[in-house]
Amino acid sequence: MKLLINGDLIQMEENVENVEELIGVLGLSDKSLIVEHNQIILKKQDHMGASLSDGDQLEIVHFVGGG
Amino acid sequence: MKIGEFSFQSRLFLGTGKYPDFDIQKQAVEVSETEVLTFAVRRMNIFDKEQPNFLEKINLKNYRFLPNTAGAKNAEEAVRIAKLADASGLCDMIKVEVIGCDKTLLPDPVETLRATEMLLNDGFTVLPYTSDDVVLARKLEELGAHAIMPGASPIGSGQGILNPLNLQFIIDQANVPVIVDAGIGSPRDAAYAMELGADGVLLNTAVSGADDPVKMAEALKLAIHAGRLGYEAGRIEKKQYAIASSPKEGISIGG
Numbered sequence: 001m002k003l004l005i006n007g008d009l010i011q012m013e014e015n016v017e018n019v020e021e022l023i024g025v026l027g028l029s030d031k032s033l034i035v036e037h038n039q040i041i042l043k044k045q046d047h048m049g050a051s052l053s054d055g056d057q058l059e060i061v062h063f064v065g066g067g
Numbered sequence: 068m069k070i071g072e073f074s075f076q077s078r079l080f081l082g083t084g085k086y087p088d089f090d091i092q093k094q095a096v097e098v099s100e101t102e103v104l105t106f107a108v109r110r111m112n113i114f115d116k117e118q119p120n121f122l123e124k125i126n127l128k129n130y131r132f133l134p135n136t137a138g139a140k141n142a143e144e145a146v147r148i149a150k151l152a153d154a155s156g157l158c159d160m161i162k163v164e165v166i167g168c169d170k171t172l173l174p175d176p177v178e179t180l181r182a183t184e185m186l187l188n189d190g191f192t193v194l195p196y197t198s199d200d201v202v203l204a205r206k207l208e209e210l211g212a213h214a215i216m217p218g219a220s221p222i223g224s225g226q227g228i229l230n231p232l233n234l235q236f237i238i239d240q241a242n243v244p245v246i247v248d249a250g251i252g253s254p255r256d257a258a259y260a261m262e263l264g265a266d267g268v269l270l271n272t273a274v275s276g277a278d279d280p281v282k283m284a285e286a287l288k289l290a291i292h293a294g295r296l297g298y299e300a301g302r303i304e305k306k307q308y309a310i311a312s313s314p315k316e317g318i319s320i321g322g
Contacts, residue, residue, distance in 0.1 A: 006110045027116040032123075034108070034154045041147075041154045059110065061151055063122055065092075066107025066135055067082025067222070067249075067271030 004057045020047040022058070033062045068266050070244055071192035071213040073131055073159060077102045078261070079291050080133065080246060082271025086280060089124050095274055095284040096125065105133045105162060105269065108148050127157065133194065135162040142181035149186055161186055162216065162248075162269075163195040172222040176203050180210070187211045196248050199233040201240070208243055215241055216269060218249035219260065223272045225252025228259050238264040254283075254290030261294025262302070 001012045003022070016022045019035050019042060035042045036059040037050045068075045081101040086092035096104065104125075112118060134152035139145035145165050152158040163182045167175025174197055183195045192213045197203055199217040207215055217237050220226035227250060228234060238245050244266035251257050251270040260268050268291055277283035 005113055026113050028111070028113065031111070031118075032120060032155065032157070033111055034151050036151065041150050043154050044156070059151075060113055061108050062111045062120060063106035063134065063152075063155065063157070064109045065082070065084035065086065065121060066137055067084050067105055067269070 001052070001054045003052065004055070006058070006060055016052055018048055018052055019050040019058070022052060023047065023060075026060075028060070031062065033060055035060055068244055070194065071160065073192070075102050075131075075267075077288075078267035078295060079257075079288055080105065080248075080267055080269035081274065081284075082269065083121055084271050084275060086275040089119065089121055091280050092121060092275070093124050095280045098281050099274070099284040099288050101288075102129075102131060103133050103160075103269075104130050105135055105271070106152075107135055107137045108151050109138070122157070131159040132157045133160045133162050134158050135164045135196070136182065137164045137166070139165050139182070140167075140178075141165065141175070142178045142185055145178070145182035146185050146189070149182075149191060150189075153191070158191075160192040160194055160213070163193060174198055174218070176200065179203075180206060183207055183212050184210050194246065199230050199237060201233055201236045204237045204245075205240055208241060212243065214244040214246050214266070216246045216248035219247050219256065220250030222249045223276075224250050225273065225276075226250055227252050227256035228263075231259070231263060234260070234265070235263050251287075254286045257287050258290040258294035258297070261291050262297050264298050267291075 003010050077100050079101045080103040082105045136145035136148040149161045165175045165178040166172050179195050183193050186193045194214045194216050195207050195212050196216045204215045219228045246267040246269050247260040247265045248269040251273050257268045274280050274284045
């Protein structure tokens with residue numbers, strides 16, 4: 001399965017069913033982050049229910065320093 | 068000071084960008100006694116599992132968060148960034164920041180107005196960063212903005228307050244808090260903003276770019292406090308000529 005994550009097309013080695021699993025596979029489970037899945041912004045509790053398919057677009061963002 | 072449903076003792080809002088390191092930043096934040104921290108929303112590097120984040124270094128309960136929409140070029144992008152920030156669960160208020168000019172980083176007034184309206188309709192507590200245009204500030208307030216944040220001078224320029232007259236007009240007409248945002252370079256600038264009657268100051272580079280950010284954080288905290296006290300105390304009028312402080316009579320010199 002290929003996913004477009006933050007503008008990069010990424011071939012997933014492992015099977016990932018949903019956004020929560022994807023975050024786990026990426027090793028980012030303990031990070032404070034926000035996911036937009038196919039233009040839909042997800043709350044954390046929605047990650048599990050967001051099923052992934054080939055070609056899905058994801059934006060994974062977080063807070064960085066700013067004024 | 069009250070903004071929307073939030074009350075603050077501190078009148079210093081602090082940005083979180085460009086500090087030398089997290090330890091210095093943490094000390095500066097603590098010394099500043101700020102209650103409001105700003106952040107930006109950006110893509111994560113998904114290949115870097117470490118990427119320490121400043122939010123992990125502080126006690127989140129001690130602060131209210133004011134993410135900005137920096138990076139947005141129009142109202143729709145600002146709304147999207149605001150909604151991303153909100154999905155984090157760490158978005159108490161939103162700073163509308165729609166830049167209309169890459170060179171000066173001055174805000175786009177039309178898109179700022181539109182974004183403010185859209186976000187207010189979505190129920191956000193909205194603090195628009197705006198130029199020091201008096202009419203625009205009034206229109207933002209009429210829309211329902213919870214505070215107005217006019218710039219003192221271009222972002223990060225440290226030029227201080229270039230148009231105190233406009234700032235004074237904005238402060239005089241406003242019925243919501245006015246937070247002077249952007250361009251503050253020194254304690255003098257911050258104190259000046261407060262003496263003009265601003266309700267608060269939002270700054271970042273003045274602290275993070277100082278030779279000693281921790282000491283500067285303290286200096287700015289004290290300057291803002293001093294400026295506010297001076298405003299509340301009511302300064303004397305300026306006069307063209309001297310008026311003696313000591314009595315003119317009662318001593319036998321030159322009489």
